């Protein structure tokens with residue numbers, strides 16, 4: 026049975042699936058050209074009569090028992106599997122962090138956390154308090170910093186390290202932050218005032234975390250999604266459309282954010298530029314990374330990697346990472362998920378996860394890349410920001426949260442084929 030499925034998979038793939046762009050609701054870029062890359066085809070695995078659990082895609086034998094290799098993997102967790110290689114992270118929303126079942130699974134499998142929304146500017150900035158505290162708050166915005174306590178203490182108590190996501194972003198940042206009176210319809214402040222607000226915001230976020238929970242946040246996404254040559258006409262390819270930062274400060278806002286972050290971050294805390302669809306904007310990203318790296322302002326490039334089963338890992342992730350790393354920065358995969366396309370399957374998804382982890386592990390071990398962490402963007406499919414795409418490693422069934430074939434892929438189970446990438 027498994028051999029038949031494998032053959033079908035090989036056939037399907039030999040027709041060539043188009044590489045397509047990473048998912049991002051704000052993206053307006055066209056799909057990437059297909060870069061058909063087929064690597065060594067390993068021999069078909071042993072065919073003990075196996076098929077897939079239709080709900081999770083996990084490999085099981087016809088009598089319902091998980092196949093040998095997968096069964097052996099069940100005694101190991103993701104964070105154990107990659108303990109010597111890179112940190113393994115997961116994005117969580119606050120309610121799942123507080124739910125014992127979800128947080129139990131999270132703590133079992135992961136050693137790095139990113140808050141899905143709770144540390145973004147729209148969650149941290151307190152409009153009522155900003156207005157009330159005028160004029161003192163004119164250049165010193167008021168933040169709801171105590172909201173961070175339950176988040177950071179969860180991480181601290183459980184020995185989990187955190188990626189701070191995200192300080193400066195065009196999205197999930199209220200327009201009122203940029204106005205004279207902190208109301209949505211107020212006149213925009215000057216560039217100088219906005220830079221003072223930016224410095225204050227970055228200082229408050231970084232120092233609150235560091236002073237109260239030292240060592241928990243190991244990396245900050247200082248600037249998120251600022252490069253998009255198709256979203257405006259900036260000569261560097263920076264996004265101008267929908268960006269209040271660009272509108273009020275101009276293209277200098279990126280370097281300013283890194284300058285402030287460097288000023289306040291503790292030694293050893295890593296500063297990242299984070300972006301999506303990286304394979305489509307390598308030249309612009311490299312120019313930005315080089316500029317920041319030459320000034321000692323940046324440590325890492327975060328590649329979001331919101332992928333689909335039709336994406337080529339080679340192009341969308343591996344060679345893009347290698348090229349970006351030439352600028353001297355380390356790499357993290359910061360928001361990984363792989364949506365299952367309509368004509369695709371959970372098995373193809375598992376294969377993609379496998380190839381990605383395999384290649385990144387190899388790149389790390391051979392020294393081709395310096396990879397700090399790989400983070401999946403959510404714990405289980407039903408709570409993914411991409412509903413209906415079954416993009417993650419776990420699924421919720423009537424039996425609880427279960428591993429999908431994708432999890433076995435991420436663990437590099439030998440009975441999951443990874444014939445093309």
Ligand code: XIL
Nearest residue numbers: 049141142190191249301329360410
């Ligand atoms: C997403 C969250 O997952 C959603 O819950 C929210 O509604 C929108 O933002 N790039 C990023 C992440 O950097 O912060 C985004 O997270 C996904 C795309």
